[in-house]
Amino acid sequence: MYNPNMLILGIETSCDETAVAIVEDGIHEIASVLASSADFSIETGGIVPEVAARKQLEFIIPVISKTLEQSHLENSQIDAIAVTVGPGLIGSLIVGVESAKALSFACNKPLIAVNHLIGHIYGNFVDSKKAVEFPALVLVVSGGHTDLVLMKGHGNFEYIGGTLDDAAGETFDKTARLLGISPYYGGAALSKVASECKESNPILKLPRPIMHSNNFDFSFSGLKTAVRTVALAKKFSFELIAKEFEEAIVEVLVFKTIKAAKKYDAKSILLGGGVSANRRLREVIEQESEKNGFNLHVPPLKLCADSAVYIASAGFFNQNKLELKDIQPNPSLGIADEIK
Numbered sequence: 001m002y003n004p005n006m007l008i009l010g011i012e013t014s015c016d017e018t019a020v021a022i023v024e025d026g027i028h029e030i031a032s033v034l035a036s037s038a039d040f041s042i043e044t045g046g047i048v049p050e051v052a053a054r055k056q057l058e059f060i061i062p063v064i065s066k067t068l069e070q071s072h073l074e075n076s077q078i079d080a081i082a083v084t085v086g087p088g089l090i091g092s093l094i095v096g097v098e099s100a101k102a103l104s105f106a107c108n109k110p111l112i113a114v115n116h117l118i119g120h121i122y123g124n125f126v127d128s129k130k131a132v133e134f135p136a137l138v139l140v141v142s143g144g145h146t147d148l149v150l151m152k153g154h155g156n157f158e159y160i161g162g163t164l165d166d167a168a169g170e171t172f173d174k175t176a177r178l179l180g181i182s183p184y185y186g187g188a189a190l191s192k193v194a195s196e197c198k199e200s201n202p203i204l205k206l207p208r209p210i211m212h213s214n215n216f217d218f219s220f221s222g223l224k225t226a227v228r229t230v231a232l233a234k235k236f237s238f239e240l241i242a243k244e245f246e247e248a249i250v251e252v253l254v255f256k257t258i259k260a261a262k263k264y265d266a267k268s269i270l271l272g273g274g275v276s277a278n279r280r281l282r283e284v285i286e287q288e289s290e291k292n293g294f295n296l297h298v299p300p301l302k303l304c305a306d307s308a309v310y311i312a313s314a315g316f317f318n319q320n321k322l323e324l325k326d327i328q329p330n331p332s333l334g335i336a337d338e339i340k
Helices: 040-044 048-071 091-108 117-126 168-178 186-196 221-233 239-264 279-292 308-319
Strands: 005-013 017-025 029-037 080-086 111-115 136-141 146-151 156-162 270-274 295-298
Touching: 005 048, 005 091, 005 308, 017 048, 017 091, 017 308, 029 048, 029 308, 048 091, 080 091, 080 117, 080 308, 091 111, 091 308, 111 117, 111 308, 117 136, 117 146, 117 270, 117 308, 146 239, 156 239, 168 186, 168 221, 186 239, 186 279, 221 239, 239 270, 239 279, 270 279, 279 295
Parallel strands: 005 080, 080 111, 136 270, 270 295
Antiparallel strands: 005 017, 017 029, 136 146, 146 156
């Protein structure tokens, strides 16, 4: 399925960051460079797709060149190129896909199309100290996605459940804005406020939406509404509300993940996505995994956010044979969708 001693150059441009990396055999990071237009997003109060795409166009060639320079490798030494084809912002994806096609054609190297959500999973394989045992239950939790996937092996993924409305990361960001903690990139700021809160009040108990449902889906829009109702009542501090909100999200995520891992006889549990950087989520899922006998794998913090490192790794372990003309950006690609 894949070749040993293989160097793959990964390209990731799904949103407002331009990332390029070189990874050996899907597990050893050789070089990685990232350029971000986040500063512009902060100024505008959110990501403007057209601005993000223009910045991708501006950054892509310098970032590719700098990555090769950092690696001390020549184009000829790269065995293949892997690129994110979706999901993401269409303009940003086009820049990455077309650049990868041009590089593939010019250097006569195969091009591997990668699903960004599957890519998140492979943050657990790069420079890891312990091997992942299959089957593995994967929780991919990010700003736009909250998905549970059964990973039976490389290239063998079964969708178990996912968000019915707001993703966990999106709910974090919107709640941070609602509480006045941060207008943008608020999830991390809210978590910091929650971790520093020393208050406790048994009266404040936010809902744990569909935690005990008969499926493995998630729904967080109602939790966001509950926070708004509590905040408007002005009976509790915003710090305490943030703490209880984070507990509610984490409790639901971990409960359903452990429940799914038991049902499908998983040997390992893997986290992936931006929210997998959340300190409280890591803490609770580690406790519950150990209690229930599951091997837990959590990516390093630098591989929780968008990264070309795990795109290159995913490309190594999930090589597809598509012609250049058939590799197209797909902004609505789902985690279980086949790349055609």
